[in-house]
Amino acid sequence: MHRLAILLLAVALTACGRTERPGAPPASTAPSARQTAQCHADLRREGVDFRVLPDKDYGGGCAVLGAVQLLDIGVPVTGVTAMRCGTARAFAGWVRNAVAPGAYQMLGSELAKVEGFGTYACRNVVGSPRNAGRRSGHALANAVDVGGLTLKDGRRITILRDWNAPDEPTRNFLRTIRASACRRFGTVLSPDYNAAHRDHLHLEDDGARFCR
Secondary structure, X not given: OHHHHHHHHHHHHOOOOEOOOOOOOOOOOOOOHHHHHHHHHHHHHOOOEEEEOOOEEEEOOEEEOOEEEEEEOOOOEEOOOEEEHHXXXXXXXXXXXXXXXXXXXXXXXXXXXXXXXXXXXXXXXXXXXXXXXXXXXXXXXXXXXXXXXXXXXXXXEEHHHHOOOOOHHHHHXXXXXXXXXXHHOOEEEOOOOOHHHOOOEEEEOOOOOEEO
């Protein structure tokens, strides 16, 4: 019965998009005022505490537009700053409705903390020579990187160490939450994509439907 429960959880949480290489660069236009207002309303309805950030255009394809700072999503999160509201909404939903229940049901412990590796950064795509000349989703505050998490029983799970760990439940958990992220974000990149992502999951709200 325990194996069946885990299988059903994985099926409920997982579904990936296409697996070809990313295509067009991320949109540089800001979300509309209506889209942003709806996103704020969605976050409030879900009980997410956040702060609205002012729009800033830094030039050169780097900007923070329609962004928020997440303050409390119900689980402590470190290492995240400005995120476009849509990305923040997807991230909060993923942590609360996939990562947290997945940890409890697949690993037997409640989630204590999520370790972010950053959000906004004015830089180009890394690790992909074909796309090296274009801006990363991070340059628009439209992506968040996650490096690991801590459980309430004291275990610390990281993408770098545990993605191919000998412990099967841990490997299955990490792949399950990646697949769940593929339902919520446009682009999801993991160690299976390239060496530049060997230590984190890259989650981007760009509508690309690229899951690797």
